[in-house]
Amino acid sequence: MKFYNTYILPRLTHWVCSGKEFKNQRAKVIPHARGRVLEIGIGSGLNLPFYNPSNIDFVWGLDPSKQLQKIAEKKAGVLPFNVEFIGLSGEEIPLEKNCVDTVVVTYTLCSIKDVQKALIEMNRVLKPGGKLIFCEHGKAPDDHISRWQNRINPIWKSVSGGCNLNRPIPRLIEKSGFKINNLDMAYIGRFKLASFNYWGIAVLK
Ligand SMILES: C[S@@+](CC[C@H](N)C(=O)[O-])C[C@H]1O[C@@H](n2cnc3c(N)ncnc32)[C@H](O)[C@@H]1O
Numbered sequence: 001m002k003f004y005n006t007y008i009l010p011r012l013t014h015w016v017c018s019g020k021e022f023k024n025q026r027a028k029v030i031p032h033a034r035g036r037v038l039e040i041g042i043g044s045g046l047n048l049p050f051y052n053p054s055n056i057d058f059v060w061g062l063d064p065s066k067q068l069q070k071i072a073e074k075k076a077g078v079l080p081f082n083v084e085f086i087g088l089s090g091e092e093i094p095l096e097k098n099c100v101d102t103v104v105v106t107y108t109l110c111s112i113k114d115v116q117k118a119l120i121e122m123n124r125v126l127k128p129g130g131k132l133i134f135c136e137h138g139k140a141p142d143d144h145i146s147r148w149q150n151r152i153n154p155i156w157k158s159v160s161g162g163c164n165l166n167r168p169i170p171r172l173i174e175k176s177g178f179k180i181n182n183l184d185m186a187y188i189g190r191f192k193l194a195s196f197n198y199w200g201i202a203v204l205k
Contacts, residue, residue, distance in 0.1 A: 009161050010067035014044040017107060021188040021195070026050045026106065028184075029135045029199050035101030038062065038125060040090045040118065041108025045072030045083075053080045060100075062086040062093065090118035098127045106135045109172065110163045119176035126204060132178055135199035138169040141185075145192050152193060169198040178202035 030050035035057050039047060042061030051059065061076070061083050063069060069085050076083035088094060090105075091114050103122045112118045122132060140146045149165040156165055170180055182200040189195035 004159075005161070006067065010044075010065060010071075013068065013161065014046075014071055017043065017046050019189075022046070022107070025135045025188060025197060025199060029106070029133050029201075030104065031055075032131070032133055032201060033102040033104055034131075036060075036099065037102045037104060038093070038095065038100045038122075039104040040093075040122060041105060041111065042072055042083075042085070043068045043108070045075035047104065047106055048072070048075045048079060048083065051079075051081070056081045057101075058082040058084065060084050060086055060095070062088060062090060064089045089113075090121060093118075093121045093125050095125045097124055100125045101127060101130050103130070103132045104134075105132070107137065109134070109136045109169060110138065110165070110167055111161055113162065115167065115172055116176060119172060119178070123177045123204060128204060130204070132173070132202040133200075134169070134173065134202065135197060136167075136169045137165075137194055137197050138167045139165075140187075140192060140196040142192075145196070149193055156194075165193055173202050177205050179205045 026047050027050055030047050031052045033051055034055045037059045039059055039061050042063045058081050090112050103126055109115050153165050180200055180202045184200055185198045187195050188197045
């Protein structure tokens with residue numbers, strides 16, 4: 001499993017997340033980011049080309065995966081703003097309180113082990129008036145799909161770097177001291193078990 005997690009999984013994650021449906025979603029949310037940005041689970045940096053450089057001071061890119069960071073560094077090198085990588089987990093963000101204008105999280109809340117703790121950390125570092133921009137897959141609204149998500153989740157999780165199919169994303173965000181101002185949701189692909197997306201903007205309660 002170590003070989004798979006170190007060499008195969010990062011490339012697979014990068015390849016899957018480069019898909020057209022994901023690109024469309026990134027284009028909807030990332031241009032809303034402003035100022036000092038913290039991207040949680042920056043992965044291979046697939047959101048980087050979607051930031052509007054004229055609105056960005058710089059980006060902190062946090063992710064525990066060194067392999068994905070290597071890919072992201074190449075993308076960051078050609079940008080007109082700085083990206084500072086932090087090789088840590090979202091559960092313990094090494095930044096002070098109220099110092100971030102925008103927290104960005106895409107396709108990552110599914111994989112964070114203690115997701116509630118990480119969201120509370122995002123809440124802590126966000127300035128009053130700041131925004132949490134999110135786009136995530138999660139629990140499907142149709143009972144028969146959601147039942148299959150629950151059944152398959154243990155196997156899925158073990159081959160996908162800890163990704164959960166069935167997390168109730170808006171509820172998790174709202175339970176962590178955020179108020180969701182804009183929320184959209186839809187299936188974005190044919191593989192319904194992993195394609196029900198929630199995206200939008202939340203603010204501090
Ligand atoms: C499916 S990838 C998505 C990457 C990127 N956000 C994107 O939109 O392409 C999930 C990411 O979550 C990261 N991740 C896993 N556990 C994490 C944690 N505890 N804190 C922060 N990121 C984590 C993984 O390393 C990986 O980069």
